[in-house]
Amino acid sequence: MMKSDKIQLYSSEFYAACTLGGILSCGPTHSAVTPLDLVKCRLQVDRTLYKSNLDGWRTIVRNEGLAKVFTGLGATAIGYSLQGAGKYGGYEFFKHLYSSSGVSTEGHNTLVYLAASATAEFIADIMLCPFEAIKVRQQTTMPPYCRNVFEGLSKVYRSEGWRGYYKGIVPLWFRQIPYTMIKFSSFENIVQAIYARLPYRKSEMTSLQQISVSFVGGYLAGILCAVASNPADVIVSKMNNERKPSESMAKALSRIYKKIGFSGLWNGLPVRIVMIGTLTSFQWLIYDSFKVKVGLPTTG
Template sequence: MEDEGETKRQRSGLTVFSPEYYAVCAVGGMLSAGTTHLAITPLDVLKVHMQVNPVKYNAIYSGFRILVKEQGPSSLWRGWSGKFFGYGAQGGCKFGLYEYFKKMYTGLFKGHNQTLIYFVSSASAQIIADIALCPFEAVKIRVQTQPQFAKGLMDGVPKLYAFEGLSGFYHGIFPLWGRNLPFSMLMFTTFEHSVDLLYRKIIQKKREECSIAQQLGVTCVAGYASGAIGTIISTPGDNIIASLYNKKATNVTQAVKSIGFPKIFTRSLPLRIALVGPVVTMQWFFYDCIKVLTGL
């Protein structure tokens, strides 16, 4: 397995931790995140409506029925361009920069606990990734919940800029960091430790001794665990973002008060777990498939 991987790297001209290596990781993250988020657009549309209007959209099945009845089937795909391009940009930055920062911090924090390296690497990457995502997210949420605002990115971006200027695109950057930083830190750390645990305790073989199918199986199990755990801690930030972008509140404090302290942790949580767990699993699967195909 090791010789095969080395042969693939030689054929592709890739060297680990080279600029080309990070470029492949970034492209892999962009494709995996963009396509998986695009696929679950209908669930995301319902999730945002449940956050903004929990009385009307209080369950998954009835929520879909109301959306289709009142706004038509096409409403389920509203905001797809923001999902695809926004999360593609975020995924490229997040996965590519995580690999870069992990290498950098490993050299800086020699002798320190690996968990610390995973935490600071994922946090550093996510800060930059969310700066890339935030403008797309601002337009996407408005498109999904305010049909009269715009049809998509093409008309939504200039309209938002005309109404609110550049600051309108980054109105939710701090809640976005509040949601995605803990999510990313737990996601990457849980994934890394889960992979290590599965190889050591369950499979009891080194990664390079396993078949590609076994390696990708480990990726899927660890990916789902990382997504589920990250979802629980990021739900409050997700609810606050939806409230801010839909003018239900003007600041974070007001958003927390309007939603209610217990509900900020539970509103839309079952749907988010159902939504994010498989999405994160597929992201890791696609991402590792690309790395396997390039011998990485």
């Protein structure tokens, strides 16, 4: 394990630690909520499929078997581990880069958080997109599109070439970039507001107390993220499930929107609030716990 006296802020070791922390915070948490994600994605494609989450799981277990509630687990674990590396490591890098660029950012910290998180997520989604495409196809086709992520990658490439991996990249950016901008900027501001209202300074608090603040701030930020990103999340699911190989992005978006309407953009929102709120809180909990473990300060 790295020692605190060997890790300097904004050194290569610092960014490596943040990147590893991002992998640990995103890969396992997204994988753990695969059963929720499965029902959410299927309801986004067909809102009449299940009456509730519980009904969805019961139906899946009855018709497909218990193991099928984790459909898409492999693609989720790989894709979101890669995304977490780019998201968290990239955020720390770009936050420092933008705040030390020579342009005065005093009083404009939120703008730095927004710019850094947007840049990091743009890059992270390029790594995530192929695995997100496989995950959605596995979860929303009956029978499942493929047995595992590697078969899925091979199948997509044979039928559509490398473009098949990225036909959902624009909706993914529209979903993930606003989500991450809200996730990081709201988290930073929420935890600062919490610390400002506590009777003692952050530096006087124990690591456990600071991590508890991160957990609460993460959950509140996650609720905001879920609401803001749900329309794009629905479109990503529909795009990967229904877009025709020869169809342009604009035409596919227009056709899908005409089919589902404005109300359809909010399919699966209650499930997404529970899922994203839980995900975000535990991601910050794991990320900041890891940072403390290797001798770095908590975020915020």
